[in-house]
Amino acid sequence: MAVKIRLRRMGQKHAPFYRVIVADERSPRDGRFIDEIGTYDPTKEPMAFRVDEEAAKKWLANGAQPTETVARLFKQAGIQK
Amino acid sequence: MxxxxxxxxxxxxxxxxxxxxxxxxxxxxxxxxxxxxxxxxxxxxxxxxxxxxxxxxxxxxxxxxxxxxxxxxxxxxxxxxxxxxxxHLAERFSKVEEQAERIRSEAAELAGALGDSPEGESATRIARSAEELISSLQ
Missing domain, CATH: 1.10.10.10 (Winged helix-like DNA-binding domain superfamily/Winged helix DNA-binding domain)
Structure with missing residues (x-):
């Protein structure tokens, strides 16, 4: 089972707010997820990205694939495998 | 994305x-x-x-x-x-939201300083109206 780390949009209509979740790649939008490891608020200046670094590293080391956006957020936050 | x-x-x-x-x-x-x-x-x-x-x-x-x-x-x-x-809806929206938030926080501060006086109550009402405005924008 391939696992992905992706963003899931929450928040109000005009104020996007995302959770960083770990989920089976086959369930991108059914709401199920394995773990929630952070949040991302792009509307803040500077943008607010909070993530449990340990958990992120653990998932990456276990082969979870971040989406392009998450990979960029990780890169900015200095998180690597 | x-x-x-x-x-x-x-x-x-x-x-x-x-x-x-x-x-x-x-x-x-x-x-x-x-x-x-x-x-x-x-x-x-x-x-x-x-x-x-x-x-x-x-x-x-x-x-x-x-x-x-x-x-x-x-x-x-x-x-x-x-x-x-x-x-420019998004741009206007964020400006209005920002201003309303400023009104809300200043009125709330004022209400705190004025306490239970009639002026304080009026400041509380302003803060509440600003809050309603903010949630109606969403």
């Missing part, structure tokens, strides 16, 4: 910060103008910006080619920018 102003999807090498900012803009524009996109293109773009799905994942899901999805996303991105450039 990002297309440039000209509708070009930012290259993978693009600076992470620019890329994320671009994506954030599109996500907000989509919340304002998404309904103007066609039903299917709207769903595809939503999967792209709100569900953070990759082009390949979306392609698989809709039985399209990756290139086909890329074209849809690119076209939608350009359209959203075009709408915002003509109507």
């Amino acid at each position: 990002s297309t440039g102003k000209d509708g070009k999807i930012c290259s993978k090498k693009a600076d992470a910060k620019d890329w994320l900012q671009e994506a954030a803009h599109l996500s907000v524009y989509f919340s304002f103008y998404g309904e103007l996109l066609g039903e299917k293109t709207k769903r595809i773009f939503e999967d792209y910006v709100a569900n953070d799905m990759s082009l390949a994942e979306i392609a698989r899901e809709y039985g399209l080619s990756r290139q086909g999805v890329y074209d849809v996303v690119k076209r939608c991105g350009a359209k959203l920018y075009e709408y915002e450039e003509s109507l």
Whole structure:
């Protein structure tokens, strides 16, 4: 089972707010997820990205694939495998 | 998840910060103008910006080619920018929200300082009205 780390949009209509979740790649939008490891608020200046670094590293080391956006957020936050 | 102003999807090498900012803009524009996109293109773009799905994942899901999805996303991105450039709804929204928030916090502060006086109560009412304005904007 391939696992992905992706963003899931929450928040109000005009104020996007995302959770960083770990989920089976086959369930991108059914709401199920394995773990929630952070949040991302792009509307803040500077943008607010909070993530449990340990958990992120653990998932990456276990082969979870971040989406392009998450990979960029990780890169900015200095998180690597 | 990002297309440039000209509708070009930012290259993978693009600076992470620019890329994320671009994506954030599109996500907000989509919340304002998404309904103007066609039903299917709207769903595809939503999967792209709100569900953070990759082009390949979306392609698989809709039985399209990756290139086909890329074209849809690119076209939608350009359209959203075009709408915002003509109507500025997102820009106005964020200004109004910011100002209302300022009114709310100053009135709340004033209400705290004035206490139980009639002036204090009136400041509380102003703060409440500002709060209602903020939630009605959403």
